[in-house]
Amino acid sequence: xIITILAAGSRGxxxxxxxxxxxxxxxxxxxxxxTFEVFKPLIESFGLEFLPLKGDIIGIATNENSKRTIKxxxxxxxxxxxxxxxxYAFSLQKDLFDACLGSDVILYHPGMAIGYFAAQYLNIxxxxxxxxxxxxxxxxxxxxxxxxxxxxKMFNWFTHKVFEKILWFASSAPVxxxxxxxxxxxxxKFTNPILKQNKASAPTLISCSNFVFPRPTDWxxxxxxxxxxxxxxxxxxxxxxxxxxxxNNGEPPVYVGFGxxxxxxxxxxxTNLVITAIKQSGQRGVLATGWGGLxxxxxxxxxxxxxxxxPHAWLFPRMAAVVHHGGAGTTAAGLRAGxxxxxxxxxxxxxxxxxxxxxxGVGPKPIPRKKLSVGKLSDAxxxxxxxxxxxxxxxxxxxxxxxxxxxKAVQIIINCTx
Numbered sequence: 145x146i147i148t149i150l151a152a153g154s155r156g157x158x159x160x161x162x163x164x165x166x167x168x169x170x171x172x173x174x175x176x177x178x179t180f181e182v183f184k185p186l187i188e189s190f191g192l193e194f195l196p197l198k199g200d201i202i203g204i205a206t207n208e209n210s211k212r213t214i215k216x217x218x219x220x221x222x223x224x225x226x227x228x229x230x231x232y233a234f235s236l237q238k239d240l241f242d243a244c245l246g247s248d249v250i251l252y253h254p255g256m257a258i259g260y261f262a263a264q265y266l267n268i269x270x271x272x273x274x275x276x277x278x279x280x281x282x283x284x285x286x287x288x289x290x291x292x293x294x295x296x297k298m299f300n301w302f303t304h305k306v307f308e309k310i311l312w313f314a315s316s317a318p319v320x321x322x323x324x325x326x327x328x329x330x331x332x333k334f335t336n337p338i339l340k341q342n343k344a345s346a347p348t349l350i351s352c353s354n355f356v357f358p359r360p361t362d363w364x365x366x367x368x369x370x371x372x373x374x375x376x377x378x379x380x381x382x383x384x385x386x387x388x389x390x391x392n393n394g395e396p397p398v399y400v401g402f403g404x405x406x407x408x409x410x411x412x413x414x415t416n417l418v419i420t421a422i423k424q425s426g427q428r429g430v431l432a433t434g435w436g437g438l439x440x441x442x443x444x445x446x447x448x449x450x451x452x453x454x455p456h457a458w459l460f461p462r463m464a465a466v467v468h469h470g471g472a473g474t475t476a477a478g479l480r481a482g483x484x485x486x487x488x489x490x491x492x493x494x495x496x497x498x499x500x501x502x503x504x505g506v507g508p509k510p511i512p513r514k515k516l517s518v519g520k521l522s523d524a525x526x527x528x529x530x531x532x533x534x535x536x537x538x539x540x541x542x543x544x545x546x547x548x549x550x551x552k553a554v555q556i557i558i559n560c561t562x
Contacts, residue, residue: 145561146174148244149273150252150259152197152236156403156473158183160275160351161253163375165192167550171558178243190375195243197236233315237322249561251349254278257315260337261323269560272341272348273553275472276493279338279348279367280304281360290496291510312336342366347560349553352472355543356479356500368556371549372476377455390430390449396464397428397449398525402437402488403471411439414516418467419448421521427464427529437469456481465528467521470494470510479506482541484528486521488513506537 147168151161158179165175169191176193177183187194237258244250244262251271252259263270276287281304282297284290288310289303320330341348342364351373359369391397400418407414415431415438422429428447432454433440440450456474460466460481468474470487475497478485485507487498498510508527511520527533 145172145248146176146246147249147251147557148176148178148195148247150240150243150250150256151177151179152253152256153179154403154471155183155186156471157253157275159375159473160373160476161251161273162187162190162192163373163550164251164273164351164553166190166375167373167554168557171554176243176247178240195239197239234318234321237318238326241322241326249557251557254311254338255315257312257337258319258322260340261319261331261334264331264333269345270337270341271346271557271560272338273351274348275351277350277352277357277360277369278304278307279342279350279360279363280308281362283360283362284357287493287496290493291499308336308338311338345560347556349556351476351549351553353476353479353544353547353549355540355547356504368553370552370556371547372480372544373550373553374457374476374480377457381455381458383454383458384451387430387449387451387454391462394428394447396462397430397447398422398425398465398467399430399432399459399463400438400467401432401434401453401474402469403434403474407437411437412441415439415441417516417518418521419445421518421525422448424518424522425525425529427525430459430463465507465525467525469513470497472497475501476544479537480541480544482538482545484533484537486511486524486528488516488521504536504540506533506540508533 149161149165151158161177165177168175176195177187178195179197181196184194240256240258241262244259244266247266247268249269249271250259250263251273254272254274260270280301282301285300286303286307288307320334323331340346344366347366347368350369352369353371354369357369418431418438431438431448431450433450433452443450456477460477460483463483465484465486466478467486467488468478470489472493475485485501487494487501487510489495489498489510490513495510501507502509508524511524
């Protein structure tokens with residue numbers, strides 16, 4: 145049986161789907177993952193099939209329209225920024241649809257609604273697989289509203305419906321345009337598929353821990369908060385000797401990295417700010433440049449080490465704390481490692497993850513990127529390294545490590561495809 149997984153975005157966006165693919169392969173499925181070329185070596189290293197999407201994800205993430213999305217710090221800005229990305233989204237639809245042909249099951253990211261309509265066209269099961277809770281509930285607001293004022297249960301429900309409409313607005317036009325070009329008309333019953341993914345044959349799977357967001361009691365039966373889908377990195381991966389030496393020759397350092405988020409034009413200023421804050425807090429630091437948020441400068445600080453990147457599953461447990469942008473994947477990796485988290489959110493759901501870390505008692509209040517300063521970051525690091533925060537983070541990490549979300553998701557998929 146062939147399962148095709150539609151996943152596109154940064155490495156943090158893509159990695160949970162690879163983890164799920166690995167577990168599906170163990171269960172005997174043939175797994176094809178559709179994403180950008182840059183992830184081909186990683187996907188194939190785990191014995192999964194790779195199907196390419198056209199485009200350079202790093203170039204896409206740093207163009208002007210994507211920057212607007214990255215900087216969208218409220219739902220209205222998010223709506224406007226998605227509108228600017230419609231033309232690019234259309235260019236992906238044919239690759240996505242063609243990849244679905246020959247599949248027995250289609251599993252898709254919520255931003256790739258074409259997965260649902262391709263499954264309907266092929267008369268096969270569709271599975272919505274999302275990296276964050278998005279099914280409407282009265283128990284907490286939608287993540288893009290989560291860090292705003294709280295106005296009660298009905299308002300919580302309303303915020304989820306608003307997010308549904310924003311996401312459908314962004315994805316419906318490219319799907320409809322492609323379908324009309326390919327078949328002469330829009331797909332049958334062309335309405336938001338998210339509302340339909342709540343049956344045994346069309347479930348929703350969420351890569352999120354029940355210890356981070358407990359499953360709401362008002363969700364439909366076939367919406368599952370399985371636990372995170374973690375990818376254990378290639379056991380043959382070896383850290384550079386100079387990184388190992390740095391880690392072995394002192395106390396655990398503080399990690400700072402902003403992944404695919406960050407303005408390369410501010411990278412030098414941000415790097416200097418971060419180094420000064422780490423030193424002011426009395427800690428050592430490991431800085432990861434990622435896609436340009438930080439800069440690999442000539443470093444003359446013995447207590448600071450700068451890398452391009454390293455597997456979070458290997459690196460984070462060796463850190464004293466992790467400072468990051470609040471992406472869902474990075475947040476999950478930090479929580480699993482059992483170390484305190486400090487979130488510097490820029491936009492969208494990052495504010496929610498920052499607030500949730502604080503609510504769980506495993507880190508300080510988030511510092512919005514536009515308000516970041518040496519003093520605030522230094523104070524946040526020192527707060528994160530107090531004994532109560534460290535103990536809470538360690539205890540939560542143990543719980544998350546025992547969830548095994550990918551294996552639970554596979555069992556649900558097996559039941560769905562019988």
